[in-house]
Amino acid sequence: MKKTVMAGFAAALLTSAAGSASAEQLTVFGPWLGPDQSYVEAVLEAFAEKSGHDVRYVGSDSFEQQIVVDLEAGSAPNVAAFPQPGLASDMAKRGFLAPLGEDVADWLRENYAAGESWVNLGTYVGPDGDSALYGFPFKIDVKSLVWFVPENFEDAGYEVPETMEELKALTEQIVADGGTPWCIGLGSGAATGWPATDWVEEMMLRTASPEDYDRWVTNEMKFTDPVVINAIEEFGWFARNDDFVAGGAGAVASTDFRDSPKGLFTSPPQCYMHRQASFIPAFFPEGTMMGDDADFFYFPAYEGKDLGKPVLGAGTTWVITNESDAAHELIAFLQTTEAHEIWMGLKGFLTPYKAVNPEAFSDPTLRKMNDILLQATTFRFDGSDLMPGGVGAGSFWTGMVDYAGGKSAEEVADAIQKSWESLK
């Protein structure tokens, strides 16, 4: 009796081992929970069906902390989707990530709009000191958007500005007509100040070259550099003028970023324009019809400066944290139009992949945003997310709150630079 049980057990072990030889188990770790989790699972489901692997997704709301612990402890998932490329680059340096290979880099170059920007974004220095492509950017958010109410623009006879010069002229025009052009809110609880970092990053891209931007986020160019000070002051042109901002400059720092777009929809409007990333419609009043009640345009670049059409954004970078064949197969699957189009049909997904069918977007607003992404000549990732946490999620935020409160740009930049140096 005992023998037959043992034999049966051994047979079961053998068959399960044989089964896993062809179909591996693949674990994917990402920052998505709630409805977003079902979206990413839909994509992974399609991959599982195609490849026959057993794919499991785990989400965490403290991804950044958890992944470091997992990697250090040697219990890494196979694939991880990093929302912060800066952290991924740290992990690559410590040898926790597997390079994706030169052909994936070539694929990005050819198939993603502004391809070189994406290759740069995913290229990190490895443990041996050589740089290679480690990250595959997948699921992008666009930040360079200005939201407005078309009806208000029509009533006042304003045109959507095509260049930064026009935008500034429009701002002054609205004031001359007795209105208030902008709603800006930096409040975000413990993270207060981050919306202003986005503004400064946008201004860096519109007043300096992408190379300067890259040097800035790595601190090769100091915060106290005149180029950076100039970008901060460009933001100040909009935010520190009592006539330009709803509630006056004093209200900028204390207004919550979730409340500030509501000024667009009051009657008479508290403001005409609001610059914010693609997620902000979630905080519009209930029943707002996108396209009719609210719309957006690309936050324009200076015509006088030959910097093309830069787009600021964020998103996730997928990396292999525990190498296996299935992990490489998943990265290969992300290079198919299918993987992109499944998530496009759901929500909250943009892609710079040129070959996808735009009709696959469930929502015309997303399609229009994606156009901005596809027409970009340069794409740069949210700089504060690339900086060390102590700066990008610390002194840069508080510095911007101080700046909005009236401190000079030099003083603020000096404080941020000092905090950066103390990290080293």
Added chain:
Amino acid sequence: MHPALQGLITIIIGVGGCVGYFYFSNFVLDRFLFPAKGPQAGRNINRANMVRPWLFLFPAIFALGLYLAYPVIETLRLSLTDRNLGGAFVGLENYRQMVGEPKFWEAMRNNMLWLIVVPAASTAFGLMAAQLTDRIKWGSIAKSLIFMPMAISFVGASVIFKLVYDTRPAGQEQIGVLNAVWLAFDGGVWSFVVLRLLPAVLLAAFAVLMLYVIYLALVPLLRRNTAHSGGSRLTALVRVIVAAGAAWLGFLASRSILPVLTVALPYGEPQTWLTIPFWNNFFLMVVLVWIQTGFAMVILSAALRGIPEETIEAAVIDGANPFDIFFRIKVPQIMGTIVVVWTTITLVVLKVFDIVFAMTNGQWETQVLANYMYDKLFRANDWGVGSASAIVIMLLVLPILVWNVYNARKEMR
């Protein structure tokens, strides 16, 4: 599997495992290792009884070693190494770097503030509540209301208080209670009384309290001067230090009475309470005081009831007024319990993390040590400095812990 089912299974396995361990380990010991029969039964029984305590202690020792001793040693090791250099030994370099950071000193300063204010306020409020609710009919209802915050997690309490401090732009309706009240003060008599006179009186009261503390600390010294007794140098030193600290705090308080009376306050404008440097620390402390007062009240109330009636009756017959009875009869008798409550809350305060993390994340000069450590470990990914700050917290906790255990054992004797 449903999480509830998982939990149930975990409980069954856990409890079953514990019972199974003790049962089977005893069984093995008595039946196979040292059976109480045969030629050497007597010797075997003695040996089994020598092994048995260790068998029962083993799970606890093992778990303590695995979850406490090993992490402490590992933290100490990490704090002396630099991971960027491949884990090389760098001596006290991490500590040097940490001490050079202004954020660290800000965290130290704030922790000291928390240590002074929270245990004192919680114990004082708890004692007050315990004394007052003992005398009234609906005392038990009041007690349960005060105790209830104990059931709320720190993060939950932080979320509640975040709503209290919430700010909306001027012109919109304020949903934060504090701002709604603030906006009601738009100059006039009451805003003078509440916003200037009341804080000034509080500060003056605090200064007087500090004078009393100095008096309490120094009186035994002055008396002892006549009869010199050796061996109390340490207590004398502690008393002088306490007196000096109280003098400094009292000086600070009395110095700021005038500025408080004359300060220009931005009436009628909604305030972002949590971003006002220095004062925002106190807005955060309120949360912990709110939670811990219930704890202090319950323990002190039990202690108050344990006071023998005879001493109080004797005091009443001798003509003592209620204040005398409370401060001279009751409080000295429960001093031991007060100290235990005080130190227990002090330990909680030293580890305070959740409240700061959930409310300000250490921004606007509200950083505390535990949050600083989290920041270093998980945001800056600097395990050296993170571990160093963990060791600092441990060193700060240690003396209080030792003293607490010492006191508790003295009580038991």
